[in-house]
Amino acid sequence: MEIIDILLTANFWAAALRIATPLIFGVLGALICERAGVLNLGIEGIFTAGAMAGWMAVWLGAGLWGGVLFAALAGSFFGLIHAILTVPLGLSQHVSGIGVTLLATSLSYFTYRTALPDVSSPPRIIPFQPLDIPILSDLPFIGPALLSQTALTMLALVMVFVTGWVLYRTPLGLAIRAVGDNPSSVEAQGLSVYALRIGAVVAGSSLMALGGAFLTMSAFDAFFFGMINGRGWVCIALTVFASWRPGKALLGALLFGAFDAFQVRLQTEVGAFLPSQVFLMMPYLLSIAALIIVARKADYPKALLVPWFKGQR
Amino acid sequence: MSSAANPSLKTSRQLLLQLAAITKKFGPLIANDAIDLDLHKGEIVALLGENGAGKTTLMNILFGHYVADAGTVMVAGADGILAPLEPGAPQAALDAGIGMVHQHFALAENLSGLDNIVLGTEPIFRLRRDRTKARTKLAKLMAGSGLNVDLNQPVHKLTVGEKQRIEILKALYRDARLLVLDEPTAVLTPQEADSLFATLRQLAATGLSVIIIAHKLAEVLAVSHRIAVLRGGKKVGEMATDQADRRSIAELMVGRDVPVSRRSERAPGKPVIALRDVTIDRGDARRSLHGVNLMAREGEILGIAGVSGNGQAALAQLIAGLDRPDIGSVEIFGEKVTKFDAHQFAQNGIARIPEDRHHDGMVGSMTVAENIAIEDVRSRDYQKFGFLDFEAIRKRAEHAIVDYDVRCPGPDAPARLLSGGNIQKLILARVLEKSPKLILANQPSRGLDVGAQSEVHRRLLEAREGGAAVILISEDLDELLTLSDQIAVIHAGHVSAAIAAHDIDRSELGLMMAGQKKTDENTPRSGDPA
Ligand SMILES: Nc1ncnc2c1ncn2[C@@H]1O[C@H](COP(=O)(O)OP(=O)(O)O)[C@@H](O)[C@H]1O
Ligand SMILES: [Mg+2]
Numbered sequence: 096m097e098i099i100d101i102l103l104t105a106n107f108w109a110a111a112l113r114i115a116t117p118l119i120f121g122v123l124g125a126l127i128c129e130r131a132g133v134l135n136l137g138i139e140g141i142f143t144a145g146a147m148a149g150w151m152a153v154w155l156g157a158g159l160w161g162g163v164l165f166a167a168l169a170g171s172f173f174g175l176i177h178a179i180l181t182v183p184l185g186l187s188q189h190v191s192g193i194g195v196t197l198l199a200t201s202l203s204y205f206t207y208r209t210a211l212p213d214v215s216s217p218p219r220i221i222p223f224q225p226l227d228i229p230i231l232s233d234l235p236f237i238g239p240a241l242l243s244q245t246a247l248t249m250l251a252l253v254m255v256f257v258t259g260w261v262l263y264r265t266p267l268g269l270a271i272r273a274v275g276d277n278p279s280s281v282e283a284q285g286l287s288v289y290a291l292r293i294g295a296v297v298a299g300s301s302l303m304a305l306g307g308a309f310l311t312m313s314a315f316d317a318f319f320f321g322m323i324n325g326r327g328w329v330c331i332a333l334t335v336f337a338s339w340r341p342g343k344a345l346l347g348a349l350l351f352g353a354f355d356a357f358q359v360r361l362q363t364e365v366g367a368f369l370p371s372q373v374f375l376m377m378p379y380l381l382s383i384a385a386l387i388i389v390a391r392k393a394d395y396p397k398a399l400l401v402p403w404f405k406g407q408r
Numbered sequence: 409m410s411s412a413a414n415p416s417l418k419t420s421r422q423l424l425l426q427l428a429a430i431t432k433k434f435g436p437l438i439a440n441d442a443i444d445l446d447l448h449k450g451e452i453v454a455l456l457g458e459n460g461a462g463k464t465t466l467m468n469i470l471f472g473h474y475v476a477d478a479g480t481v482m483v484a485g486a487d488g489i490l491a492p493l494e495p496g497a498p499q500a501a502l503d504a505g506i507g508m509v510h511q512h513f514a515l516a517e518n519l520s521g522l523d524n525i526v527l528g529t530e531p532i533f534r535l536r537r538d539r540t541k542a543r544t545k546l547a548k549l550m551a552g553s554g555l556n557v558d559l560n561q562p563v564h565k566l567t568v569g570e571k572q573r574i575e576i577l578k579a580l581y582r583d584a585r586l587l588v589l590d591e592p593t594a595v596l597t598p599q600e601a602d603s604l605f606a607t608l609r610q611l612a613a614t615g616l617s618v619i620i621i622a623h624k625l626a627e628v629l630a631v632s633h634r635i636a637v638l639r640g641g642k643k644v645g646e647m648a649t650d651q652a653d654r655r656s657i658a659e660l661m662v663g664r665d666v667p668v669s670r671r672s673e674r675a676p677g678k679p680v681i682a683l684r685d686v687t688i689d690r691g692d693a694r695r696s697l698h699g700v701n702l703m704a705r706e707g708e709i710l711g712i713a714g715v716s717g718n719g720q721a722a723l724a725q726l727i728a729g730l731d732r733p734d735i736g737s738v739e740i741f742g743e744k745v746t747k748f749d750a751h752q753f754a755q756n757g758i759a760r761i762p763e764d765r766h767h768d769g770m771v772g773s774m775t776v777a778e779n780i781a782i783e784d785v786r787s788r789d790y791q792k793f794g795f796l797d798f799e800a801i802r803k804r805a806e807h808a809i810v811d812y813d814v815r816c817p818g819p820d821a822p823a824r825l826l827s828g829g830n831i832q833k834l835i836l837a838r839v840l841e842k843s844p845k846l847i848l849a850n851q852p853s854r855g856l857d858v859g860a861q862s863e864v865h866r867r868l869l870e871a872r873e874g875g876a877a878v879i880l881i882s883e884d885l886d887e888l889l890t891l892s893d894q895i896a897v898i899h900a901g902h903v904s905a906a907i908a909a910h911d912i913d914r915s916e917l918g919l920m921m922a923g924q925k926k927t928d929e930n931t932p933r934s935g936d937p938a
Binding site for chain 2: 286
C-alpha cells in the first residue's frame with residue numbers, strides 16, 4: 096500500500112481522531128489553566144485520576160454519564176489542590192504540578208488495588224459505543240471518519256467550540272485572558288485575581304480528567320496501570336504548539352493523532368526492516384520538531400508562572 | 409486655556425473624600441503616618457513628595473489595593489453624606505466612583521483598549537458580550553474629553569500616551585467622580601503632558617475631582633487648586649496653589665535646602681577612553697553609530713546631549729564592553745582594546761549607571777545587600793575560602809545604606825521594594841565605592857525627584873573631583889549644562905565634536921539635538937591637547 100493511500104482512507108482519519116480525543120480534552124484543559132497564568136503539570140496525574148474515577152464509577156453501577164461526571168469531579172478535586180498551592184499560596188507551579196501528578200497517580204492506583212485486591216485481569220465495563228448521527232454520517236469522507244466515534248469524542252469536539260466561545264466571546268473569558276497577562280489589570284477593575292485563577296485551574300483540570308476517562312470508558316473498557324503513558328506531557332507541549340488557542344489545539348491534537356495512526360500503519364508495511372520502537376517514537380519526535388518550529392515565536396501569557404499576591408508589589 | 413494660569417475653583421465646597429489618620433506599615437517602615445486629606449467636588453489636589461514619600465501607598469489604600477493599619481476612608485455618596493469605604497476592596501472603591509490611573513499601568517496588553525475598559529463592568533457569567541452600548545458611550549466620552557485613541561488596537565501596540573488615555577477612559581467609563589493619577593507625566597512627552605493637563609482642567613470644570621501625584625513642581629503649579637506635600641510618610645504641608653512658591657515647596661518636599669551643584673575649575677588629566685572612527689551598523693538607527701570620535705579624560709565630565717533613541721544605547725553598550733565596533737577602534741588608557749568583554753572593561757575601572765535602572769541596574773528579587781555586591785562577587789573582599797562571605801556583604805551594604813541614604817527596610821529587603829530614587833542611590837553606592845576610572849552615567853536622574861537628583865549630581869561631581877572621567881548621557885539640558893565640562897551632541901548615530909560647556913549656546917544645542925544643525929561638522933575641540 097502506498098503512503099498516500101494510507102492518508103486517504105476514512106479508516107485512518109477515524110483512528111487519528113480517536114487517538115486525538117484525550118489530547119483534545121487535555122490541551123483544552125491545559126490552555127485554560129495557562130491562559131489564567133497557571134501552568135498545570137498535574138495533568139498526567141489528573142488524566143490517571145479521571146481514567147480511574149470514571150471507570151470505577153461505571154463499574155460500581157453509576158452509568159456511563161455518571162462516570163463522566165465522576166471523572167470531572169476527581170479532576171476538579173486535584174485541580175483545586177494545585178490551585179490552592181499555587182494561587183493564594185504562590186508556591187512554585189512546577190513543583191506543585193509534579194506533586195499533584197505523583198499524588199493523583201498513586202491515589203488512583205491505591206484506590207484501584209484496595210477495591211480490587213486480588214484480580215489478575217482487570218474487570219471490564221461496557222464502554223461508550225460508536226454513534227450514528229443521522230446527517231453527519233452521510234457526509235462523504237467525514238461521515239465514515241466520524242461514524243466510528245463515541246459520544247465522548249463528540250463531546251471533545253463540542254468542547255473545542257465551547258472553550259473558544261467562552262474565552263473569546265464572554266466576559267468570563269475576557270477576565271481569564273486578562274488575569275493571565277497582567278493580574279493587576281483585573282484587580283484594578285474590581286475582579287478577584289484569586290477567584291479567577293482558582294476557577295480556571297479547577298475547570299481546566301476537570302476537562303483534563305475527561306481525557307483520562309475517555310481512555311477507560313471509550314478507547315478501552317478497563318483501567319490498567321501506566322495506561323496514560325505520557326499523554327499529559329504531550330498535551331503540555333501541544334498547548335504551546337497551539338499558541339493557547341482552542342482551534343489550534345484541535346489541530347495539534349489531530350496532527351499528533353495522525354502521526355500516531357500513521358506509524359501504526361507504517362509498522363505493518365515496513366516493520367520488517369526497522370524495530371517497532373522507532374515507529375513508536377515517531378509522533379513524539381515529530382511533535383518536538385513541530386514545537387521547535389512554532390514555539391520559538393510562541394507568545395506566552397505574560398503572567399504565566401508568576402505568582403500574584405494582594406497588597407504586594 | 410493658558411497653561412500658566414491657575415484654574416479658578418468655583419466649587420460648591422462639597423466634601424467628596426476624607427482620609428483620616430491613615431497609617432500603613434511595611435515591616436519596620438512606616439510608609440504612611442497618620443495622613444489626613446480632604447477633597448472637594450471639582451477640585452484638583454496635587455500630592456507632592458519625593459520618591460518613597462508614601463504617595464502611591466496612600467492612593468493604593470484609597471483604592472483598596474492595600475489595607476491601612478489604621479485610619480478611615482470616607483466617601484460621599486450620591487446624597488452627599490460621607491460613609492466609610494470598605495477597606496481592601498477595589499470593587500467598593502470603583503462602586504463609590506473612584507477611578508485610578510496606576511503608576512505602572514494596570515492594563516492587560518494582549519487585549520484591546522476596549523476590552524480593558526469594559527473588563528469587570530459587565531456581569532461575568534454571560535453568554536455574550538454586547539459592545540455596541542460601550543462603544544457609543546466611549547465615543548461620547550472621547551469626543552467630550554479629547555482623549556482620542558484607537559480602541560480596537562491591542563494595548564501592546566499603543567504608545568505610553570495612548571495607554572494612559574485608556575486608563576483614564578477606564579475610570580470615566582465607570583462614571584468616576586474622583587480620578588487619581590499616579591505620576592501621570594513621568595512617561596509623557598511635554599506636549600502629551602500639556603494636553604493631559606488641559607483635559608484634567610476641563611474634566612474638573614464639569615465636577616470631576618482629581619488627585620494628581622507628581623514630583624515636577626512646575627506642572628503641579630499649573631494644574632492644581634491645592635497642594636499637599638508628603639515627606640517620609642507624613643503630611644508636612646498643605647496650601648492653596650496660588651499661595652505656593654516653588655522654592656518653599658521644594659524645601660518642604662526634601663526637608664532641607666536643595667543644594668545647587670557647582671562644578672569647580674579643574675584641569676583634565678590623561679584620556680581614559682577614546683573612540684576612533686567607530687561605526688556600528690545594526691540596521692536600525694537607535695542602535696547604530698557612524699564614524700564616532702570621542703574622548704573622555706580624567707577629572708572631566710563629558711556630556712552627551714541628545715533626544716533618546718539616537719544611538720545612545722549603542723554608545724553605552726560599546727563603552728560598557730557589551731558590543732564591539734564594526735569599523736574603528738576603542739582605546740582605554742591609550743591601549744587599543746582587542747577583547748570586548750564587560751567583565752574585562754569593569755576590571756579596567758569602567759563602571760556604569762544603566763539607563764533602565766529597574767531592568768538592568770538590579771535584580772528585584774535579590775536583597776539590597778546582594779545587589780550591592782552583585783558586580784564584585786569575584787572580589788576577594790566578598791569571599792571566604794572560596795564561598796561568598798555574607799557577613800562582609802551585609803556590612804558593606806549597611807555602610808552603603810547609611811552613606812548613600814538608601815531608604816529601605818534594611819539590607820535584607822528585596823530590592824524591588826525600593827522606589828526609583830532609592831534604587832538609583834543603591835546603584836551609585838555600588839558603582840562609586842569601587843573608585844572607578846570611568847563612569848558611564850546613562851540618564852542618571854531621569855524620573856527622579858529633586859532630592860535624589862541633586863544627590864546624583866553631587867556624587868558625580870565628587871567622582872570628577874576625585875579624578876574619574878564621567879560620560880554623562882542625558883536629555884536634560886539643565887543637567888548637562890550644570891555638570892559637563894565638555895558637551896557633544898548625538899543625533900541619528902552621529903556625534904558632534906565636543907564643545908566646552910561654557911562656550912555653548914543653549915538654543916544651538918537644542919537645534920543640534922533636533923538634527924536641525926549638522927552634528928558632524930568639525931568644530932575644534934577646545935582644550936584638546938594639540
Ligand atoms: N508592598 C510593599 N511592601 C513593602 N514596602 C513597600 C510596599 N509598597 C511600598 N513600600 C515602601 O513604602 C515606601 C513608600 O512607597 P511609595 O508609596 O511607593 O512611595 P511614592 O509613591 O511616594 O514614591 C517606600 O519606602 C517603599 O519602599
Ligand atoms: Mg509612587
